[in-house]
Amino acid sequence: MSLLEIHxxxxxxxxxxxxxxxxFGVNEHEIVxxxxxxxxxxxxxxxxxxxxxxxxxxxxLYNGERLHxxxxxxxxxxxxxxxxxxxxxxxxxxxxxxxKLGAYLQDKKTVEPNLKRxxxxxxxxxxxxxxxxxxxxxxxxxxxxxxxALMANPxxxxxxxxxLGLAPLVVKEIFSIIKKINEDGVTVLLIEQNAxxxxxxxxxxxxxxxxxxxxxxxxxxxxxxxxxxxxxxxKTR
Amino acid sequence: MRIKRNTILTLAVAVVLVGLLxxxxxxxxxxxxxxxxxxxxxxxxxxxxxxNLLNGFTGLFSLGQAGFMSIGAxxxxxxxxxxKNLDGVYYMNGVSPFIRAVKVYLATLPDWFQAIYxxxxxxxxxxxxxxxxxxxxxxxxxxxxxxxxIATLGMSEIIRAICSSPQMDKITNGSYGLNxxxxxxxxxxxxxxxxxxxxxxxAICITFIMLLIRSSYGRAFKAIRxxxxxxxxxxxxxxxxxxxxxxxxxxxxxxAGGLLAMYMRSIEAKTFSISLTxxxxxxxxxxxxxxxxxxxxxxxxVTASKEWxxxxxxxxxxxxxxxxxxxxxxxxxxxxxVLLMVVVLVYRRGLMGSNExxxxxxxxxxxxxxxxxxxxx
Ligand SMILES: Nc1ncnc2c1ncn2[C@@H]1O[C@H](COP(=O)(O)OP(=O)(O)OP(=O)(O)O)[C@@H](O)[C@H]1O
Ligand SMILES: [Mg+2]
Numbered sequence: 001m002s003l004l005e006i007h008x009x010x011x012x013x014x015x016x017x018x019x020x021x022x023x024f025g026v027n028e029h030e031i032v033x034x035x036x037x038x039x040x041x042x043x044x045x046x047x048x049x050x051x052x053x054x055x056x057x058x059x060x061l062y063n064g065e066r067l068h069x070x071x072x073x074x075x076x077x078x079x080x081x082x083x084x085x086x087x088x089x090x091x092x093x094x095x096x097x098x099x100k101l102g103a104y105l106q107d108k109k110t111v112e113p114n115l116k117r118x119x120x121x122x123x124x125x126x127x128x129x130x131x132x133x134x135x136x137x138x139x140x141x142x143x144x145x146x147x148x149a150l151m152a153n154p155x156x157x158x159x160x161x162x163x164l165g166l167a168p169l170v171v172k173e174i175f176s177i178i179k180k181i182n183e184d185g186v187t188v189l190l191i192e193q194n195a196x197x198x199x200x201x202x203x204x205x206x207x208x209x210x211x212x213x214x215x216x217x218x219x220x221x222x223x224x225x226x227x228x229x230x231x232x233x234x235k236t237r
Numbered sequence: 238m239r240i241k242r243n244t245i246l247t248l249a250v251a252v253v254l255v256g257l258l259x260x261x262x263x264x265x266x267x268x269x270x271x272x273x274x275x276x277x278x279x280x281x282x283x284x285x286x287x288x289n290l291l292n293g294f295t296g297l298f299s300l301g302q303a304g305f306m307s308i309g310a311x312x313x314x315x316x317x318x319x320x321k322n323l324d325g326v327y328y329m330n331g332v333s334p335f336i337r338a339v340k341v342y343l344a345t346l347p348d349w350f351q352a353i354y355x356x357x358x359x360x361x362x363x364x365x366x367x368x369x370x371x372x373x374x375x376x377x378x379x380x381x382x383x384x385x386x387i388a389t390l391g392m393s394e395i396i397r398a399i400c401s402s403p404q405m406d407k408i409t410n411g412s413y414g415l416n417x418x419x420x421x422x423x424x425x426x427x428x429x430x431x432x433x434x435x436x437x438x439x440a441i442c443i444t445f446i447m448l449l450i451r452s453s454y455g456r457a458f459k460a461i462r463x464x465x466x467x468x469x470x471x472x473x474x475x476x477x478x479x480x481x482x483x484x485x486x487x488x489x490x491x492x493a494g495g496l497l498a499m500y501m502r503s504i505e506a507k508t509f510s511i512s513l514t515x516x517x518x519x520x521x522x523x524x525x526x527x528x529x530x531x532x533x534x535x536x537x538x539v540t541a542s543k544e545w546x547x548x549x550x551x552x553x554x555x556x557x558x559x560x561x562x563x564x565x566x567x568x569x570x571x572x573x574x575v576l577l578m579v580v581v582l583v584y585r586r587g588l589m590g591s592n593e594x595x596x597x598x599x600x601x602x603x604x605x606x607x608x609x610x611x612x613x614x
Contacts, residue, residue, distance in 0.1 A: 050470060076472030084470055090463035092591065093456075101460050104453065105472045152472070 001064060003028040003187055004049070004156060009058035011041075011048050018044045020211035021058065026156070026204075031178070031188040033198040033219070035232060036208035042191045043085050045208070046158050050082045051075050062156075076105055079155035083162060085191075087145040091134025095125055098133050098144055102151030110153060118147040121177055139170040146177065157181065158189040163197065175201055195232035199223040207232075243596045262432045272432060273500075274544050275537075276421075279439040280496045282536035285520040286443050286529050287489035292518075293527035293591070294450055295482040296462030297378070298386045300514050302490045304393030305366040307400055307509035309491025310498040312362030314415045315408065317355060317499070320344050322417040326410060333407035355422040359438070359495040366491030367484045369396075374483045378476070393514060401506035414505025421499050435496050442489050447529055449485065458482055523580060525587030530594035535587070543573055 002025035011019040019041045026032045036042050047053045049060055051072040060067040067075060081102075090098050099118060103111050119126040122143045128136060133144055142162055149157055159178070163171040175197055182188050192198035199205050199219045207215040207228065215222065222228050261268055261275075284302055291297050320340050323332050343354065377388040400409045409415070421434040429437065449455055457478050460468040469475055498504050516539075524535030550569040553560055580588070592598065 052466070052469060071474065072469050073472045073474050076470075082470045084467055088464050088467035088470075090460050090467065092463055093459055097456060097459075100453070101456055101468075101471055101473075104457060104460075148471070 002026055003063060004189070005059075005061040005064075006045075006049075007059045007061075009045070009048060009060065010056040011044055011053065012056045013053075017211055019048070022208070022211070022213050024206050024213060024216070026187060026189050028187055029182070029185060030203040031182050031190060031201055032204045032206070033190040033192055033202035034206050034208055035192055035195045035198060037231075038193075039210070040208040041211050042208055043160055046082055046160055046189070046191065049075075049158065050080070052082075073105065076152060079153065081149040081152045081154040081157055083145045083149045083157065083159040085160035086164070087138075087141045089133040089136070089141050089144050089148070091132065093133055094130055095133055095136070095144055096129040098148050099125070099129075099151050102148035104152075106151070106153055111151070114151050114153065118150050121150070121180065122147055139166050139173075142166060142170075142174060143177075146174070146181075150181065154186055156187045156189065158191075160191045161193060162190070163192065163194045171197060195228070196223075246596050258433055258436060262430045265432055270545065274541055276432075276435050276500055277544070278537040278540040279436050280493050280500060281517065281520060281540055282533045283439045283442050283493040283496070284490050284517050285524065285532040285536050286446055287486045287493065288517050289521050289524075289526065289529060289532045290446055290450070290458075290489075291482055291486040292521060293525075294455065294462060295458040295479065297479060297482065298382050299389040299483070299486075300386045300511075300518070301373075301389035301393045301487070302517050303509040303511065303513040304389075304396035305370065305487040305490040306494030306497065306513065307396055307504075307506070308366040308369060309359070309362035309494030310504050310509070311400055311409055311415070312365050312491075313355075313358045313495030314418045314498045314504055316340075316358035316361065317419050318415065318417050319419065326415060326417050327407070329413055330406040330411070336408065352422070352426060355419070355499070356438075359492055362495045363488045363492040366494075367488040370484045370487035371480065374480045378479045378483060390511065390514070393509075394511070397506050397509055400509075409506075412506065414503060414508075415498075416503035418498050418502050418504070420502065421496075435500065438492070438496060442492060443529065443533065446485075446489065450529065454478070454481070519577070521587075523577070523587055525584075525589035525591060527591030528587065528589040528593055531587055531589030531592075534589065534594075538588075542576065543569075 004026040006025070007023050008021045009019055009023070010017070010021050022041075022045065024032075024034075034042050034045065044053070048055050049067065051067070051070055051074075055068050058068075062078060062080065067078075067080075090101065093101070099115060100111065103114060106114075124140055125143055125147055128140065133141065136144060146159070146162065149159075162174050162178070166174065171194065178188060178190065179201060190198055190202060199222050202219040205217060205219050205222045206213050207222070215225070215228065217225070223233075258275075261272055265272055284306060288299075288302050291299050315336065318326055318340075320337070323337060323340070326332075343350075346354075373389075373392055377385060377392065380388055399405060401412045403411050405411060421431045423429060423431040424434050424437060450458070457468065457473045460471065460473055461475060461478055465475060494509075497508075501508070520535045520539050521532055523539060524531030524533070548569060550572050584590075
């Protein structure tokens with residue numbers, strides 16, 4: 001049994017079908033990636049799991065318990081957190097305040113040790129703990145978004161395009177930290193446009209195409225698949 | 238070292254202020270106007286801070302403050318008008334027998350109860366407003382920005398219409414309003430003179446709001462203001478926190494309304510029209526949206542300049558026998574408006590922006606000035 005199981009999930013925005021019955025699973029302690037073109041429905045999948053949008057039909061199970069229909073608050077309490085697309089840090093609050101907000105539902109006792117761990121992973125955030133988050137650089141904001149999610153003691157962390165708009169060196173740094181987080185025992189569900197890095201990092205991958213899953217396999221299998229190389233890795237035939 | 242200096246400075250200022258207020262309370266006769274302006278400023282400071290909690294810290298653009306103030310003012314007034322004055326106040330339509338019966342009964346209770354009764358009245362008014370806010374909030378808090386502003390403004394007008402409607406004659410005295418409301422009560426059995434009561438009540442309330450803003454709830458309010466979706470993804474319940482902010486803000490607005498009733502001694506529905514909300518919004522914006530100390534500072538500055546410093550412009554002015562034409566009643570409001578525009582143009586985000594007062598900042602500014610003067614030499 002997987003940690004997260006999704007069966008025949010369908011989501012519509014008004015009349016528009018965004019997800020047309022997708023099924024996939026995420027095993028505990030794995031890094032799983034969901035790749036796909038713009039508008040394929042990747043962000044929609046994560047929003048549906050977090051309970052931020054209602055689902056039309058299908059089931060979402062976490063540890064065998066149903067997740068769909070629960071309030072986001074309950075879902076966060078179960079140990080699932082989202083690093084949203086576009087970072088979405090709180091711009092007029094300081095770095096430290098942002099981090100503390102990540103721990104909003106957590107026991108006060110866990111704040112200090114978690115803060116220490118986040119500062120170990122991202123020493124930059126410690127240096128800039130007093131700075132308004134809106135004035136941090138793009139890379140620092142992404143680190144803050146990940147750090148903020150880690151403050152919530154996650155068992156499953158879901159990241160929506162963490163490499164968006166970052167320089168190659170920073171992307172490498174972020175991905176090495178994703179691996180570190182995973183080695184600490186956190187399951188990772190990763191969404192990426194940057195299929196190359198994502199598939200190299202992930203144990204499993206799924207390819208989403210306009211609301212349906214078109215391909216699945218291990219990271220390596222997908223990386224070597226000819227169709228994927230053409231569609232997502234920019235290889236010319 | 239620095240922290241010690243700041244505490245000493247704060248204590249010193251507090252002692253001076255309290256001393257000044259005490260001195261005023263003993264020389265009230267000669268300083269009637271000053272006392273009255275300071276009291277009014279304090280009351281407006283509380284409403285402004287309550288509005289700032291909602292608009293500045295939670296990001297909910299609400300314009301319902303006057304409505305909630307009227308709930309507090311009417312409740313406090315009805316509860317406090319002495320039984321012997323009831324017939325005089327409700328001379329047109331009479332008073333509801335139920336209200337009279339309750340008040341006659343309450344008047345028979347012992348002295349210690351009479352001493353705290355005015356504060357119970359204030360609290361009941363505030364609680365009633367909080368209940369109304371909770372009910373209204375369910376409906377309107379789903380709205381965003383301008384739409385929320387219109388809805389709360391409408392609600393405020395509905396409350397006012399209800400208060401002045403003929404159906405409420407026996408309770409609110411309809412369009413005649415209420416008078417003979419007793420002034421502020423003394424505190425601690427007369428140990429603290431009545432004149433100081435509003436300052437103490439306001440100080441306690443604002444301290445409470447400050448503590449709330451600094452708590453994790455306050456941080457959640459700010460998160461909602463900054464980014465609703467991200468806040469929700471952190472597990473912050475939007476419905477719960479918005480309602481909480483709305484209810485608490487209305488509670489304190491109504492409490493200030495009750496104080497205003499005691500201050501004015503007579504109220505009518507017109508007192509709580511849209512222009513009152515506008516006055517408060519002005520104070521909040523001038524002080525800085527998202528700054529409690531800014532709202533307090535601005536409440537005192539705006540009230541004092543409107544009621545006192547600019548009075549001069551309303552008097553006819555003679556220079557060497559020539560009467561300056563502009564100096565007539567009403568001219569001060571023109572000067573006031575011009576001053577407002579200047580302040581807004583110079584301080585684009587209000588006097589304090591979204592910062593709180595701090596000694597370091599104030600002293601730092603002097604230091605910088607000195608340095609730059611030195612540089613010129
Ligand atoms: N709030 C909304 N209302 C209507 N349609 C929406 C809404 N949000 C997303 N959609 C539509 O749903 C589809 C999937 O969107 P989604 O954001 O999940 O794509 P994505 O795979 O994350 O794309 P990208 O890689 O560009 O972020 C798109 O066609 C989009 O236009
Ligand atoms: Mg997306």
